[in-house]
Amino acid sequence: MMWPLPFYVAARKIGERGAAAYALDAAAFAYAAYLLASSGKPLLALLLTPYLLAPALVPRGPLRDYSGLASALSIYGVLLMASPQPYLEALGFAMAVAAPGALIAVSLDIGSVDALFRYFVISTLASSLVVAGLSIGGQLGSVLIFSGVALELGVFPAFYWVPDVFGRSAPEGLVLISGLGKLGATFALMLLPLDVPIYISTPLAAATMLVGNLGATTSRDPRRLLGFASVLHAGMALLAFAVYKPLAPLLMFADAIGAMGLFSQLSSPGPRWSTYVMVLNQVGVPPLLGFWPKLALFLLTAEKLGALAALYLLANIAWSIAYYIRLASSAEAGGGRRPLVSALTIAIFGASAPLWLLQLLPFILLH
Numbered sequence: 001m002m003w004p005l006p007f008y009v010a011a012r013k014i015g016e017r018g019a020a021a022y023a024l025d026a027a028a029f030a031y032a033a034y035l036l037a038s039s040g041k042p043l044l045a046l047l048l049t050p051y052l053l054a055p056a057l058v059p060r061g062p063l064r065d066y067s068g069l070a071s072a073l074s075i076y077g078v079l080l081m082a083s084p085q086p087y088l089e090a091l092g093f094a095m096a097v098a099a100p101g102a103l104i105a106v107s108l109d110i111g112s113v114d115a116l117f118r119y120f121v122i123s124t125l126a127s128s129l130v131v132a133g134l135s136i137g138g139q140l141g142s143v144l145i146f147s148g149v150a151l152e153l154g155v156f157p158a159f160y161w162v163p164d165v166f167g168r169s170a171p172e173g174l175v176l177i178s179g180l181g182k183l184g185a186t187f188a189l190m191l192l193p194l195d196v197p198i199y200i201s202t203p204l205a206a207a208t209m210l211v212g213n214l215g216a217t218t219s220r221d222p223r224r225l226l227g228f229a230s231v232l233h234a235g236m237a238l239l240a241f242a243v244y245k246p247l248a249p250l251l252m253f254a255d256a257i258g259a260m261g262l263f264s265q266l267s268s269p270g271p272r273w274s275t276y277v278m279v280l281n282q283v284g285v286p287p288l289l290g291f292w293p294k295l296a297l298f299l300l301t302a303e304k305l306g307a308l309a310a311l312y313l314l315a316n317i318a319w320s321i322a323y324y325i326r327l328a329s330s331a332e333a334g335g336g337r338r339p340l341v342s343a344l345t346i347a348i349f350g351a352s353a354p355l356w357l358l359q360l361l362p363f364i365l366l367h
Helices: 004-014 018-037 042-057 064-081 086-105 110-136 138-153 161-168 171-191 198-218 222-243 247-267 272-283 291-305 307-330 338-351 353-366
Strands: none
Touching: 004 018, 004 064, 018 042, 018 064, 042 064, 042 171, 042 247, 042 338, 064 086, 064 171, 086 110, 086 138, 086 171, 110 138, 110 161, 110 171, 138 171, 138 222, 161 171, 161 222, 171 222, 171 247, 198 222, 198 307, 222 247, 222 291, 222 307, 247 272, 247 291, 247 338, 272 307, 272 338, 291 307, 338 353
């Protein structure tokens, strides 16, 4: 899997923009899809969807042509995290989360550059913790790995960097980091060697959901609001990790498509109905894509942690309705077509979920 990567990066440097860049990115995604399909579960290639959509959702910026490169490096990072060698796992984590973060400065404005440097401080620390954990191994290593992944996700108490970075950057620079960065970190919860007791992960998840909702409710800047909402979804992903580890990336998979679309909407407004589709997806309204993993999370939480924990989850989801609807009602409407890509993907994948999700269940149950 590793050998084509240097050739792709070198070729991408030569063909930085235009048709050549798009062709190289398409070839890289096709090879990643082949690797997933050849694993014996062809529908695993569906997990590439956010990575395929992300470059199309970045509407502007001098560095926009590099969004395909960042997205491709991120998905190869996820694939590397599935390797048995610790050094490849460490490299994969760094690629999966840092590549989307590099596009924070896609517009090259001073606020976005400031946000980029702030993010790289966090990402460097998170990757260092993961590398140290993989090197040490054992229980201490697991604690260090979990600390690094939790920092990257924005889990309580290390959550405030998310709205801080999001509030400084231009919306188009947040498309990739809001979706692919969080999705990569969530894949790490499933793929890296983690052994975290449920009595630690569950309270952290509960506190993360609470501070995410509190921050989003009091935020007026839509970028900060979505930053705190990202913290809420990180808490849900951590709860999914606690009750059934493979559910975490599936949950973030659905939320990532909506989050990327909302930042694309802020940068280049599309029809108002598309905004409502995306916010309702984030809440988990049926039959949209975000409903299915949240339903699974509610049922598994009730089964493994009891009715009170499930009601706490449901209360946090219900809480988010108010500020998501406020965001949608205040959003501008325009002729942008990029947000439509996210909205239609959410609707189509959600309506057809009983077909493809049932095919993925055997793979999920094996993990």
